[in-house]
Amino acid sequence: MNTTRESIVKDMSLAPSGHLKIDWVKEHMPVLNRIREKFEQEKPFAGLKVSISLHLEAKTAYLAKVVQAGGAQVTITGSNPLSTQDDVCAALVEDGIQVFAKYNPDPAEYKSHFIKTLETRPDLIIDDGGDLVSILHSERQDLLEQVRGGAEETTTGILRLKALEKSGNLKFPMVAVNDAFCKYLFDNRYGTGQSVWDGINRTTNLVVAGKTVVVVGYGWCGKGVAMRAKGLGAKVVVTEIDAIKGVEAYMDGFEVMSMEEAAKVGDYFVTVTGNKDVIRGEHMAVMKDGAILSNAGHFDVEVNKVELAELSTSKRTVRKDIEEYQLKDGRKIYLLAEGRLVNLAAGDGHPAEIMDMTFALQAVSLAYVNEKYKELGNKVVNVPYELDEQVARFKLEALGIKIDHLTEEQREYLDSWTE
Structure with missing residues (x-):
């Protein structure tokens, strides 16, 4: 140094x-x-x-x-x-x-x-x-x-x-x-949507099409991640705590369920909540063998790494930015980029x-x-x-794009309460 x-x-x-x-x-x-x-x-x-x-x-x-x-x-x-x-x-x-x-x-x-x-x-x-x-x-x-x-x-x-x-x-x-x-309309949605999958794909070198992606949180970042997962051919599940966002995800064509249910079906998990412990031990206990966990929130607290370690008998790095956790019942769960921002820790953002x-x-x-x-x-x-x-x-x-502008007559019309 x-x-x-x-x-x-x-x-x-x-x-x-x-x-x-x-x-x-x-x-x-x-x-x-x-x-x-x-x-x-x-x-x-x-x-x-x-x-x-x-x-x-x-x-x-x-x-x-x-x-x-x-x-x-x-x-x-x-x-x-x-x-x-x-x-x-x-x-x-x-x-x-x-x-x-x-x-x-x-x-x-x-x-x-x-x-x-x-x-x-x-x-x-x-x-x-x-x-x-x-x-x-x-x-x-x-x-x-x-x-x-x-x-x-x-x-x-x-x-x-x-x-x-x-x-x-x-x-x-x-x-x-x-x-x-x-x-938030562009960075959080289109930026996060693309860069998260850039990071996951370059790190895992595995196919997304046909698999189930669980997006945890349907804010603007979650919307982008879900949209791009769908574009890659995945079946997308959204988990939420906000009823309005849950309805929005449903109307956008995604399956909505609790994390307790989603944990059983997901192949990929992407957390985008800004909160802690949104994937916990009880969720990992029912995940598929080979489930891949990643985070796109700012801090490495969304996946509870302590509880993941407690469920495991061993941990090893199997590929750059991929940690394999061998669970006591024989299943393996993979954590990308130590649970840190996958799009930046395992990609270029x-x-x-x-x-x-x-x-x-x-x-x-x-x-x-x-x-x-x-x-x-x-x-x-x-x-x-x-x-x-x-x-x-x-x-x-x-x-090189031009848009229209209001005419003076249109401005007056919008500013008036009379016809």
């Missing part, structure tokens, strides 16, 4: 490979390129420090460079120990961005990277899963004073932020990027064109909170619709 320019990365000699990856995604992120041009002219972050915690691969790296182009001094770390790409980290260091990250660090080192990222005393943060915010509000409150606010990427992170706000302890405004239309919109939202939201932080208050705030719509407009322009 090399420590270079006050950064901690695995190997600086990997930088050329990282540059190639970043150059590739840049070519496929036209909306973010448009934002970068704007930032280069206006320098909204001039003189400010920005700390970022996201899955540290090429698309995230390009976001960091866009924020840097806006005048910021950028420090970045990974938001998952298995999604960090060491060559990308090295490339960022060469580009003048401070990095504290490497692939698969031990838990103490992983935690230390968050701390070091915050010890730069940032003015603004971009968070994924609420890790930076959590540390700032618990063990490192001494670093809170300078933080103006930030933006949060994920469903899980927003849940944590809203709990913090509800308790009255949130100390600065955070923009809920995950709740923006251009995030969402397609670049999808993350183009999400990271454009992150960039403009960060500029928004920097401009408005004094009046936003210490709460979770939505991405303004104008910014959401602007990102969509840039995307359509990049695709």
